Amino acid sequence: MAITNKQKTSIAIILAGGAIAAAGLIFAGRGSADATTEAGHAAGAHSEDAAHGDGEHHGGPASAAHGDAARHTDGEHHETQEKEGHVEMTPAQVQAAGLTLRTAGPAHIEGTASFPGEIRFNEDRTAHVVxxxxxxxxxxxxxxxxxxxxxxxxxxxxxxxxxDQRSELLAAQKRLELAESTFQREKKLWEDKISAEQDYLAARTALQEARIATQNATQKLTAIGVSGNAGGAKSLNRFELRAPFDGTVVEKHLALGEAVAADANVFVISDLSTVWAEFVIAPKDLDRVRVGEKVKIASTAFDGKAEGTVSYVGSLLGQQTRTATARVTLPNPKTAWRPGLFVTVGVTDSSAEVPVAIEAEALQSNGDQQVVFAVVPGGFQAQPVKTGRSDGKLVEITEGLKAGTQYVAGNSFVIKAELGKAGAEHSH
Structure with missing residues (x-):
């Protein structure tokens, strides 16, 4: 029977597959034997190691290598920690950045409570002129x-x-003159027994009534701030409005030819040599502010500061704001404290000696932490701290910084900016 080419190809493929399978079985057998041999050698080695003392076992090359690796890992870890928050700067860079270095140490800090306030006119020295x-x-x-x-x-x-009022006074004065002359004549006639006593008494009564009418007309003019002497008949209607005290015209509400009412507020004059610094107090802070306590006033618009004492604390809370009003009478010799100016009122309510304090401008925020840039070899290190009392200039450090540590006070934001740049480059 003749074999075709197709059948020859199929037979060749089958024979090749069988040869491959046989080779695989031979390899597997050799692998198992090798594994068994290696396991035996390992067991023998283990037994031999067990026969050695503990000193020889720990002092072997493998142990030494392991120790070196452990030390290498710890070193890298510490190096990473040191680099975190560290900023390298040379002395020349420090001088160019204008950094101010200070030393943390003990200080006297006055505890203050700050309140928003506003400068207002001293109402005791302000007149609404009508x-x-x-x-x-x-x-x-x-x-x-x-x-x-x-x-x-x-x-x-x-x-x-x-x-009309001046005319009334002039008429009363004329009647008074007539009543006085009549009384003097009747009095002489009565004393000389020429006239009856009844005429004398009537003249005396008329004189008393004329005096009362004159006094009444004079008091009416005094009440409006003018005198009865008008300087002639042509000036009876002339009214001169004059300043009640020394001050500054801060409001003006009249013009030439304008008709004004008797109660119109035509001028506001205020003595600006003193002003009020008014501020509001929440109920929880009422026990911290009392009359007579020292306060410090600082302006938010310019570098202005002043000191004073609390002169008034309201006893009632506002119906809408639910806060009490307090004020400080502030000397204002150069009129720098202008009404309407917003200020911050710091009330000193406690004082203490603290072991570690730094300048307030040295504090910077790094994420959700407050940090101080401490001086370290080759640069600065961001040191997380916890703060306590503060008087606006000094801040107590309760944790994170020791007395005697040098830190960056002025321009510390420059270090913060450099730290931010380093963090951005590391993230990339």
Whole structure:
């Protein structure tokens, strides 16, 4: 029977597969034998090691290698910790950055509570000037912002009501003169037994009534701040509005030719030599602020500071704000403290000696921690700290920094910026 080419190819493939399988079995057998041999050698070696003393076992090359590896790993770990938060800077770089170095140490710190406040007019030295008579403005002498003295002319009004009151006074004065002359005549006639006593008594009564009428008319003019002497009949309606005390014209609400009412607020004059620094106190802080306590005023708009004492603490809470109002009467010789200026009021409520304190500007934030950049060889190290009391200038350090440690005070933000750059480069 003849074999075709297709059948020859199939037979060749089968024979090749069988040869491969046989070779695999031979290799597997040799591998098992080798493994068995290696296991025997390992067991023998183990037995031989067990026969040696503990000193020889621990002093072997494998143990030494293991120790070297362990020491190498610990060294890398510590090196990584030292580099974290470390900023390298040369003395020249420190000088160029303008860094100020200080030494942490004991200090006296006054505990203060800070409150937001505002400068206001001293209401005890502020006048809302009203004319007290209705009239038409004939002249205005004072301008907004002008410094005036007590008695200085502010404005001139023409008032018909004032003319009527002055006319009433003039008539009362004339009746008084007539009543006095009549009384003197009747008194002489009665003493000479020429006239009856009844005429004398009637003249005396008329004189008393004339005096009362004159006094009444004078008091009416005094109540509005004018005198009865008008300087002539043509000036009966002239009303001169004058400054009640030394101060500054801070508001002006009248113009030439304007008709003003008797109760119109035409000027506001305030003595700015003293002002009020008013601030609000939450109920939880009421026990920290008392009348007579020393306070420090600082402006948020300019580098202005002043000291004073609490002159008033409100006894009632506001219905809407639920806070109490307190104030400090502040000397203002150069009028630097202008009404409307926002300030911070620091009330000193305690003081203590602390073992470790630093300048407040040295504190920087690093994530959710407060850090101080301590001086270390070759640069600075960000040292996490915990703070205690503070008076705005000094801060107590309760944990993280020892007395005698040098740290960066001024321009410490430069170190923080360098640390941020290093962290960004490391993340990339």
């Amino acid at each position: 004319p007290r008579v209705a009239g038409v403005v004939q002249g205005v002498s004072a301008n907004l912002g002008q410094q005036v003295k007590k008695g200085d002319l502010l404005a001139v009004l023409a008032s018909t009501a004032l003319s």
